[in-house]
Amino acid sequence: MPSGLWPPAPEPLPLPVTDNHTHLDWDGGDDAPSVAEKLALASAVGVTQVVQIGCELDSAHWTAAAVQEYPHMVGGVALHPNEAPLHANGTHESGVSYEEAFAQIAALVHGERIRVVGETGLDFFRTGPDGVAAQERAFRDHVALAREVGLPVQIHDRDAHRRVLEVMDGDGAPPAVVMHCFSGDVEFARECLARGWYLSFSGTVTFTNAPGLREAAAITPADRLLVETDAPFLTPVPHRGRPNSPAQAAHTVRALAAARGDNLETLCVDLQANSERLYGPW
Numbered sequence: 034m035p036s037g038l039w040p041p042a043p044e045p046l047p048l049p050v051t052d053n054h055t056h057l058d059w060d061g062g063d064d065a066p067s068v069a070e071k072l073a074l075a076s077a078v079g080v081t082q083v084v085q086i087g088c089e090l091d092s093a094h095w096t097a098a099a100v101q102e103y104p105h106m107v108g109g110v111a112l113h114p115n116e117a118p119l120h121a122n123g124t125h126e127s128g129v130s131y132e133e134a135f136a137q138i139a140a141l142v143h144g145e146r147i148r149v150v151g152e153t154g155l156d157f158f159r160t161g162p163d164g165v166a167a168q169e170r171a172f173r174d175h176v177a178l179a180r181e182v183g184l185p186v187q188i189h190d191r192d193a194h195r196r197v198l199e200v201m202d203g204d205g206a207p208p209a210v211v212m213h214c215f216s217g218d219v220e221f222a223r224e225c226l227a228r229g230w231y232l233s234f235s236g237t238v239t240f241t242n243a244p245g246l247r248e249a250a251a252i253t254p255a256d257r258l259l260v261e262t263d264a265p266f267l268t269p270v271p272h273r274g275r276p277n278s279p280a281q282a283a284h285t286v287r288a289l290a291a292a293r294g295d296n297l298e299t300l301c302v303d304l305q306a307n308s309e310r311l312y313g314p315w
């Protein structure tokens with residue numbers, strides 16, 4: 034978990050946008066602002082809405098309660114691709130089996146302010162070969178759940194681009210698909226966009242060593258583009274390495290505008306329209 038000095042608020046955006054993916058239950062240390070403070074800081078710079086992602090069993094229950102408490106927040110729930118294998122192989126610290134954990138997620142998605150299933154997907158970086166079968170089973174279960182309840186899905190894809198496409202093509206996609214923290218190149222972006230999916234860009238698009246992400250952002254149609262923080266991780270430049278919070282999405286929006294040659298106001302309007310089309314108003 035990142036720790037250290039919390040970065041100052043960015044210059045406000047001209048129009049409101051939504052942080053499409055954040056983890057406000059992971060606070061990043063003792064000196065962290067409270068959830069209410071983080072939401073207020075974000076609103077003050079134009080990041081007026083957030084999608085809180087609860088992707089561990091405790092986080093999912095936290096999310097289901099928090100979306101009732103904070104009007105600026107809707108939620109997503111799932112078992113993260115690095116969590117599901119631990120439930121499946123009996124090593125999760127909760128002692129809860131995969132079947133029981135997934136049943137709890139499947140119950141939570143019916144909450145009125147739970148608007149997305151996620152994050153789910155494949156992570157061949159952190160889960161080794163022994164966990165891959167359980168991870169893929171969980172991915173397919175979550176995709177089936179999203180189809181069944183008619184919600185979008187947010188996909189975590191780390192070093193697994195090809196297999197994500199194969200699983201989705203084989204099983205059939207839910208009504209809408211978001212590639213959370215998009216990490217591919219232009220070619221993979223085109224594969225996702227050909228399927229009608231949304232690409233969500235995090236602070237990584239501001240990193241000097243990520244020209245490929247800026248190229249991918251530049252070819253994404255305006256009606257398929259989203260912004261997110263994945264806070265407390267992936268803090269954008271100029272505060273890379275320090276703890277992240279939804280307010281910092283303003284830096285990423287400006288980097289997207291620069292990469293795409295977009296007018297900042299127009300980009301904010303597009304980003305907000307895309308979020309509301311996906312998750313409904315809140």
Ligand SMILES: [Zn+2]
Pocket residue numbers: 054056086152263
């Ligand atoms: Zn995340």
